[in-house]
Amino acid sequence: MRQLFYTLSMLCSIAVMLGCQKQESGVLKQGVVYCSEGNPESFNPQLTNSATTLDATARQLYNTLIKFDEEDGSITHDLASYWQVSEDGLHYTFQLRRGVQFHRTPYFIPTREFNADDVLFSFNRWRLKDHPFHDTGGGIYPFFDSVNLGENIADIVKVSDYVVRFELNQADHSFIHQLASDYSIILSEQYGTQLEVLNEFDDIDNYPIGTGPYHFVKYQKDAYIRYYANPNYWEGKPKIKQLVFDITTQSSTRLAKILTQSCDVIAYPVSSEMAILEQSEEIEVQAQPAMNTAFWAFNTIKPPFDNPKVRLALSMAVDKDSIMQAVYYGTAFPANGLLPPLSWAYNPKVKNPKYNPAMAQNLLREAGVPFGFTMNIWAMPTERPYNPNALKMAELISQDLEQIGIKVNVVSFEWTTFRRALSESKHDTVLIGWSADTPDPDSFFSPILSCSATIVGANRSVWCNQEFDDQIRLALNAKDQRARRKHYHKAQEILREEMPILPIAHSMRFQAKSTRVTNLNFSPYSGINFAKVEKH
Amino acid sequence: MFAFLLRRFNLMLSTLFIISLIGFSLGHLFPGDPVENYSGIKEFTYSEYIALTEAYKVDENLVVQYWAYIQRTFSGDLGLSLNSQTPVLDEIKQVLPATVELSVYALLIAIFIGIPLGILAGIKHKKPTDNVLYSFSIVANSIPIFWLGLLFILFLSLNFKLLPMSGRHHLLYEIPNITGFVLLDTLLLQADYKWLALKDAMSHLILPTLTLAMVPITLFLTITRSSVIQVMQTSYVKAAKTKGLSNWKLIRKHILRNALLPVLPQIALTLNTLMTSAMITEVIFSWPGIGNWLIEAIYQRDYPAIQAGLIVVATFVMFMHIIVDVLHTVLNPLIRK
Numbered sequence: 001m002r003q004l005f006y007t008l009s010m011l012c013s014i015a016v017m018l019g020c021q022k023q024e025s026g027v028l029k030q031g032v033v034y035c036s037e038g039n040p041e042s043f044n045p046q047l048t049n050s051a052t053t054l055d056a057t058a059r060q061l062y063n064t065l066i067k068f069d070e071e072d073g074s075i076t077h078d079l080a081s082y083w084q085v086s087e088d089g090l091h092y093t094f095q096l097r098r099g100v101q102f103h104r105t106p107y108f109i110p111t112r113e114f115n116a117d118d119v120l121f122s123f124n125r126w127r128l129k130d131h132p133f134h135d136t137g138g139g140i141y142p143f144f145d146s147v148n149l150g151e152n153i154a155d156i157v158k159v160s161d162y163v164v165r166f167e168l169n170q171a172d173h174s175f176i177h178q179l180a181s182d183y184s185i186i187l188s189e190q191y192g193t194q195l196e197v198l199n200e201f202d203d204i205d206n207y208p209i210g211t212g213p214y215h216f217v218k219y220q221k222d223a224y225i226r227y228y229a230n231p232n233y234w235e236g237k238p239k240i241k242q243l244v245f246d247i248t249t250q251s252s253t254r255l256a257k258i259l260t261q262s263c264d265v266i267a268y269p270v271s272s273e274m275a276i277l278e279q280s281e282e283i284e285v286q287a288q289p290a291m292n293t294a295f296w297a298f299n300t301i302k303p304p305f306d307n308p309k310v311r312l313a314l315s316m317a318v319d320k321d322s323i324m325q326a327v328y329y330g331t332a333f334p335a336n337g338l339l340p341p342l343s344w345a346y347n348p349k350v351k352n353p354k355y356n357p358a359m360a361q362n363l364l365r366e367a368g369v370p371f372g373f374t375m376n377i378w379a380m381p382t383e384r385p386y387n388p389n390a391l392k393m394a395e396l397i398s399q400d401l402e403q404i405g406i407k408v409n410v411v412s413f414e415w416t417t418f419r420r421a422l423s424e425s426k427h428d429t430v431l432i433g434w435s436a437d438t439p440d441p442d443s444f445f446s447p448i449l450s451c452s453a454t455i456v457g458a459n460r461s462v463w464c465n466q467e468f469d470d471q472i473r474l475a476l477n478a479k480d481q482r483a484r485r486k487h488y489h490k491a492q493e494i495l496r497e498e499m500p501i502l503p504i505a506h507s508m509r510f511q512a513k514s515t516r517v518t519n520l521n522f523s524p525y526s527g528i529n530f531a532k533v534e535k536h
Numbered sequence: 537m538f539a540f541l542l543r544r545f546n547l548m549l550s551t552l553f554i555i556s557l558i559g560f561s562l563g564h565l566f567p568g569d570p571v572e573n574y575s576g577i578k579e580f581t582y583s584e585y586i587a588l589t590e591a592y593k594v595d596e597n598l599v600v601q602y603w604a605y606i607q608r609t610f611s612g613d614l615g616l617s618l619n620s621q622t623p624v625l626d627e628i629k630q631v632l633p634a635t636v637e638l639s640v641y642a643l644l645i646a647i648f649i650g651i652p653l654g655i656l657a658g659i660k661h662k663k664p665t666d667n668v669l670y671s672f673s674i675v676a677n678s679i680p681i682f683w684l685g686l687l688f689i690l691f692l693s694l695n696f697k698l699l700p701m702s703g704r705h706h707l708l709y710e711i712p713n714i715t716g717f718v719l720l721d722t723l724l725l726q727a728d729y730k731w732l733a734l735k736d737a738m739s740h741l742i743l744p745t746l747t748l749a750m751v752p753i754t755l756f757l758t759i760t761r762s763s764v765i766q767v768m769q770t771s772y773v774k775a776a777k778t779k780g781l782s783n784w785k786l787i788r789k790h791i792l793r794n795a796l797l798p799v800l801p802q803i804a805l806t807l808n809t810l811m812t813s814a815m816i817t818e819v820i821f822s823w824p825g826i827g828n829w830l831i832e833a834i835y836q837r838d839y840p841a842i843q844a845g846l847i848v849v850a851t852f853v854m855f856m857h858i859i860v861d862v863l864h865t866v867l868n869p870l871i872r873k
Contacts, residue, residue, distance in 0.1 A: 026729070027708050027709060027729045027732070027733075028706065028708050030708075031708040033706075033707055033708060138579075220630075220824075221619075221620050222824075222828075222829075222832055223824050224707050226707075226710065242708055242710075244707040244708060246703075246707050248702075248822070253702065253822065256689065256693070256694060256701055256702075257701075257702060259694055260693050260694065260697060260700060260701055261697075262700055262701070262702065262703070262706065262707075413835070413836070413837065414832075414835040414836040414837075416619060416836065417619070417835075417836050417837055
């Protein structure tokens, strides 16, 4: 009995001693954990248009030829050290940076530095249908396809090992912006050749190789992504050794994780949690106006939503003020159009329809929609920068619609499944939104409402309007900014008449980080960037 | 004994048959094409589709189809996950050890806490100790575990910041998946942060294990208690007492051995409830086990994963149950009749 007592007290004291050792180990100081909101769809940004995938890959693994300046959004060099545009706007010549190394990993060891072949390989992969890697990963490149970039590039010429020339069919103002976006990343041609020999084409998107500050180590779905610092990074080796994405879909869990220091940075804290985050002295909330819009898209190929009158009536029935309060808690401002007022192409004359349930009801009856009509609203399962709580928004809208005699079913799936079903256009209406890829106004129109966006399944309204398409195309070819503005104003008027979507809000973008982490880039012009991050 | 084993074997076979029937019919009952539901391949070329239709015998009658399904399952082909496009079996191999680990620790804790407390309560029957322990077990047994888990998180993680609330270890510690059991893997680790990582893994284990162990603790406590009370009233204990046997000897020699017999089958039964409660615990503490994985599969409408997950979990629980049952019979010959 006595022996037992001694052993027990020994065990207890050991346990206490272990508990007291609360110094932080080196490993925890040399790495940053980012709690992200979902699984990436791929490790190649070319294949997607979801911000989750961009955040996880673009600025961590890859570089682009040129990029947006983090502060002012102007275009600055990345892998291209210098570039020149010909006078007619048809030729863009890039001088490439020398001495840039690709990632050295267990699955690929580069033997040469980055050069013009890699640029050709990366662009030809999505541009040329007969490229060996074109159909790898589905053969759909949502961003490039929806802005029709491939059709406008006549040729890409390798002038020398370090000079590349892009030749366009038509002058295009947004071309340079598209090249600077997170999608136009540079892959390794040598790695591609290696995979071609091994006949492991899919690996190019699953085991990525780039020139970025971190290289890929491991990805476990629904759990984490692990990156190591790239010791040969051309801008200088990152200050930390490891970068881990902790995939946490619930925003309340992300909040708890940053409070308990399991995470150093969290994605998309929702508006209702701001108060808790601001109370803590160890946490810093960063905010900025963002180029985004939350909207309600009507599936215009499904009756009765093919009738603009019905879409207008439904838009009138929604009380936007209550949404601003109950969903955004004052962290957004109401939208009047797809384009945020920050943009130079914003048309101040276009206003959203006023809240008017009585008139909405009249319009519906005129359009022949019976009392008690049932429809569904698809709501995103996860919070996005433009919409912190789509389910709540859907419930508010369904209450409003009940007033005018419409029954609503709210539908929601897991995010990846949700996006897949959406591109198959199975929905009646959907609450979704858009964060611009580039500050150019075109990035609000072509990628989501053009006819080509409909073809690739990125147009949530499945809306194809020739007049609208003409306007945005004319804007791209226009001589100067004033002429472009005229076309964009007209395009916004068409949107207001046709109502394929009801714009709801432009939201602020937030990010919360521990005060131990510094130098984290938080820019409205691109995805999150950990290249220079430090931990103390 | 032989007849007994035969009976158990027969029971196992018939249960497996029913489980496989359910798994098989799910492939037809889920929305979508049976070939897609069974294989988990999202995009086929025409020739692939034909080849699979042939292999799965989808064109033929249900009996032939079922037979093909059984053959596939036994050869370990459970299809691909619709979402990740990796074999479901590989995914299960990755997540199942985490659940087993959690359940085993919870069971051990329940045995080492619940049974001694039960004995104590039984011996001190109708005294304050007994009253306190018995009320505790009733209260603890009535608390739903998802609520208990959340309470633990609220107080121990968020308010007092004593223990972490999710995952198996801090993600910056890179622990390779060799055995799938996090403590073993950490011990096998070759790195200078090995002991820190072990401490970290232990601290991650505490809350989920305690949450999961709570119901079994109360269960063992009450059963041991009532069994001890029963044994205490038997005449052989009374006789030993009158002979002047010391209390400790009395407990050890006469009460313990006889009182623990009815507790053993309870441990086996608890294993089943543990598996189901483990799923809830896993979701609360983001523990990457099979429960978390299955629920994620349900959210993602990942039919092959749901189907295979159900089969694997059911088979696993049944095997464990029968093994414990056989062990119990070996230990206690009275039951065989």
